[in-house]
Amino acid sequence: GGFIGLEVAAGARALGASVTVVETTERLLGRAATVALSDFVREAHERRGTRILLNAKVTGLTGQHRVTGVELADGSAIPADVVVVGIGALPRTDLADQLGLEVGPLGIVVDEHARTSDGLTVAAGDCAVGPNPFSRGVPGPTRLESVPHATDQARAAAATLAGHPAAYATVPWFWSDQADLRLQMAGLPHGADQLVVRGDVAAERFSVLSFRDGLLLAVESVGSSADYLAVKRALEKGMTIDAAAAADHSVPLKRLITPAHGTRTS
Ligand SMILES: Cc1cc2nc3c(=O)[nH]c(=O)nc-3n(C[C@H](O)[C@H](O)[C@H](O)COP(=O)(O)OP(=O)(O)OC[C@H]3O[C@@H](n4cnc5c(N)ncnc54)[C@H](O)[C@@H]3O)c2cc1C
Known part of the structure; x- marks a missing residue:
């Protein structure tokens, strides 16, 4: 249920395979995404015919010379021709x-x-x-x-x-293409105490903005590149966006960028 598993799942499903994603925690993309995006991604994959199992732990693979199935902790089994293990990586230190x-x-x-x-x-x-x-x-x-x-x-x-130290100060940004969905993320949403969803979730064109103490932390956009770019720009400039104003999708986010303490700049 991370990016790699979901991208593979979307690709396999698009090729007509019967696909099951087994995720051990209670939501997809749990390390990287807000709950709002996790919920959307689950529904979007299910709409496209992928089966998603949450709180489900793989305990073993079956098969003699090649895999024939996946065993789960609850005693159930899923028949499989191909298994992709996408469970994260540890740094070699x-x-x-x-x-x-x-x-x-x-x-x-x-x-x-x-x-x-x-x-x-x-x-x-x-x-x-x-x-x-x-x-x-x-x-x-x-x-x-x-x-x-x-x-x-x-x-x-x-x-x-080279003897010219320059502090690392780049806004973190990520992307993930899953089926026909383009996810774009900027900033780090961890520690958010407020989420603002703008756009049309049902139409799969929306953004989730994360805030803490009213300060903009991050954006997760689905099919909404303008929102992604506006938040990335705001973060790069050390600025913020008013949470209440951001909820109005008729106003472009780039018009709402303000210094972190107050006055609007453009
Ligand atoms: C399947 C997959 C899909 C991904 N998709 C995306 C994506 O779509 N977008 C994205 O932004 N990121 C993606 N990532 C993550 C991205 O690949 C990594 O963040 C990126 O490669 C990190 O670069 P790196 O140089 O730190 O590490 P690596 O690319 O892992 O390179 C480290 C290298 O160091 C070598 N090494 C390790 N130990 C030693 C040693 N002691 N001596 C010498 N060499 C050593 C390793 O063999 C390796 O070649 C993906 C990762 C995976 C696995």
């Missing part, structure tokens, strides 16, 4: 361990310049965990798994090695 670098439960610890604990070695990408300016005060380090993050943090690492 053995090299960092050998160097005596600080390694936390999530990965190799770095600062905003991609510097590790010895002050000389850099780490970037999926293996690195560090501060992210776009967590907007939500405590705790962040480890992101995305191509844009890996390349942007690598630039910060290269600048550090």
Whole structure:
């Protein structure tokens, strides 16, 4: 029930396969998305004919020379010709361990310049965990798994090695194409205390904006690139959008961008 599993499921379903997604937690995309997007994604896949099982744990595979089925913890079984295991990845930290670098439960610890604990070695990408300016005060380090993050943090690492440290300060952004749906996300929604849904969920064209203490944290857009771009731009400029005003879909979000403390700018 993560991005990889759902993208494969959508592709297989589009080719006519009978597809079941088995997710061990209570919702899809639980690590990355808000509950609002998780619920929508489940319904969208079900509408397209994919069976989604939540709170269901795989305990084994059956078959002699090739797989014939998947066994679940509740004793049930799902016949299968092909099984795709998309259950996340763990960073390989053995090299960092050998160097005596600080390694936390999530990965190799770095600062905003991609510097590790010895002050000389850099780490970037999926293996690195560090501060992210776009967590907007939500405590705790962040480890992101995305191509844009890996390349942007690598630039910060290269600048550090070249002796011109420039803090990593790129708005996290992600995309996922699932069937005919284009999901675009910017910012980090963790720690949100308010969600605003704008647009038409039934028509599969809408956005979910996340806020904490009234401050804009993130956007998740489905078929609504203008919303995604407006929020990404607001976050890049350290600005915000009023939550109540954002709910009115007739007003473009780019017209609602204001400094984090008040006055509208455009
Ligand atoms: C199936 C799949 C689909 C994905 N789809 C998307 C997507 O659509 N969009 C997106 O943004 N992201 C996607 N991702 C995530 C994205 O691939 C990663 O975030 C990105 O590749 C991270 O780059 P990286 O350089 O940090 O790590 P990697 O790309 O994993 O590269 C690390 C390299 O280091 C090597 N290595 C490890 N240990 C050592 C060592 N001790 N010595 C030397 N080499 C070593 C590894 O073998 C590997 O080649 C996807 C990931 C997967 C698995």
